[in-house]
C-alpha cells in the first residue's frame with residue numbers, strides 16, 4: 001500500500017523534534033550536530049533568536065496579503081538586496097525551483113521584446129541542479145532527473161562541465177542565456193574556477209548573451225562572500241537565490257539588472273505567496289545579519305579552520321577519503337568509500353552530513369557554527385571514518 005506521504009524520498013530513520021544553533025534533538029532525546037543545515041537552508045542555525053523574533057512579530061501583526069498591495073517587509077528585503085548586489089530589481093518566490101522558472105522566462109522574454117523571438121536556447125552544464133519543475137529538470141537534463149517525465153520543455157543545450165571548446169562551439173544567434181551554478185551543490189560541491197566565471201562573463205558580453213547564476217545553494221554567505229560570484233569580480237545579469245535567504249522559512253528570489261528584467265512588465269509573472277510578509281520579515285533579518293561584513297569575515301575564518309581540520313581528516317583516512325573541496329562553508333569530502341556509508345556512520349556518531357553526486361559527502365553547516373562545534377564535528381567524522389574503514393576491511 002502506498003504510504004500516506006508520497007514515497008519520493010528515501011528518509012533516514014531520524015525524527016527531529018527541536019533544534020538550537022547547530023544542534024538537533026531526536027524524538028528519543030539523542031542530540032545531533034547538524035552539518036547539513038537543511039541542505040544549506042538554516043544559514044543561522046536552528047531557532048536563531050533574532051529570526052524567531054522577526055517571525056513572531058510579523059505573525060502577530062499580519063500573515064498574508066496579496067501582491068495586489070504593498071508589502072513593507074518585501075520592500076525592505078528588496079531594497080537591501082538591491083543595495084548589496086549587482087541587481088536593480090527583485091522578484092520573490094517561495095523556492096529555488098520557482099526562481100529557476102522565472103529566470104528562464106525572463107531571459108526568453110528579454111529576447112522576444114528585443115525583436116529576436118528565435119533566441120530561446122539556454123546553455124547549461126552536466127552535474128547541474130536547478131530544481132524539479134519541468135523547466136528545472138529540462139535545464140539539468142540528467143537522465144536521473146528527466147527519465148519518464150517527457151515531453152521536456154525544449155530549448156536547453158547541455159554541455160560537459162569544464163569543456164571550453166564545446167562551449168565556444170555552441171555559441172550561436174539562438175543562445176538567449178547561459179545558466180550556471182558558481183559552485184555546483186547537488187553535483188558534488190564543484191566550484192567553477194574564478195577564471196571560468198570571468199571567461200563566461202566575457203563570452204556573454206561578446207555575444208550579448210544573458211548570464212544567469214544559480215546561487216540557490218552557494219549564495220547568501222555560504223562561500224564567505226554574500227554571493228559566490230563576487231570572488232571572481234564579475235556579476236551576472238540574472239541570479240536565482242533561495243535556501244539560506246529564508247533561514248528556514250520558504251523564500252526565494254530572482255535578482256536582475258534593469259536591462260535583463262526589461263521584458264517583465266505588469267501581468268507577465270506572479271505568485272500568490274511569493275514575497276509573503278512572514279517570509280520577507282525573516283528574510284530581511286537574515287540579510288541584515290549575513291550581509292554584514294564582520295559576519296562574512298567570521299564565516300571565512302571558520303571556513304579556513306574547518307578546511308584545515310578536514311585536510312587532516314582526509315590525510316588520516318586515505319582509505320575512506322580522497323580530498324576536500326569547495327569554498328567557504330560549502331565543503332565536500334570526495335570519498336573513496338561509498339559516500340552514503342560515511343553519512344550513515346556519521347548518524348551513529350551523532351553528526352549529520354548530506355550525500356551529493358560524484359561520491360561526495362557535503363558539509364554545509366550553519367554559517368554561525370561555533371569553533372568548538374567545528375572541532376567536535378571533525379572528531380565525530382573521524383570516528384565515523386574509522387567505522388567505515390573497519391566495516392570495509
Ligand SMILES: Cc1ncc(COP(=O)(O)O)c(C=O)c1O
Nearest residue numbers: 095096097129130131185216217
Ligand atoms: C543550485 C540549486 N538550484 C535550485 C534548487 C531548487 O531549489 P528548491 O528545492 O528550493 O526548489 C536547488 C535545491 O537544492 C539547488 O541546489
